[in-house]
Amino acid sequence: EDKVVQSPLSLVVHEGDTVTLNCSYEVTNFRSLLWYKQEKKAPTFLFMLTSSGIEKKSGRLSSILDKKELFSILNITATQTGDSAVYLCAVHSDNTNAGKSTFGDGTTLTVKP
């Protein structure tokens, strides 16, 4: 059974801090790892990672994948209160024709002013 574990489950920081969110996985037929941000409603896409060691970057957010050690990290620098959200990690496998995604439990990030 595919498994995705995120840590920490929750994190409280102050504006300006840098945070690192972790995602480890055990899946067969790995295709990609995706990060999503969920505020009050449905998740919004952040990054998709398929290759080891290649950093994806978008503004203050960046992410990298290690396919040997089976984990990914999501970094947020100079955090702002608007970064407060649940960050979800999902791994896409090729176990079925449709290729479903397995989600971790998420990391709840709270950024205090």
Next chain:
Amino acid sequence: GAVVSQHPSRVICKSGTSVKIECRSLDFQATTMFWYRQFPKKSLMLMATSNEGSKATYEQGVEKDKFLINHASLTLSTLTVTSAHPEDSSFYICSARDVVQGAVSETQYFGPGTRLLVL
């Protein structure tokens, strides 16, 4: 990016009634859509994979007669919660993958979700 809509956004119903939730891909065609359920402070739990023109594939433990899925067209999937009970109260989210250069994208675009409250 691709846009997915869901309707209604919120519904309150009496126990024993059926509720239909619609999921539409607005600017792309989706042969496959996914239905998730999310409990408070928990992650997304995949309920079923909706396939256009064929039967849905349900995850283990999800009752197919309770949660009816119909994917009648390339832009619409519906989830009907039949004979709803208070324990069915939850946040239901659909997602779809668009097609990029002839291949199904691995990025999921989520609808805004439907909050169901069964009294």
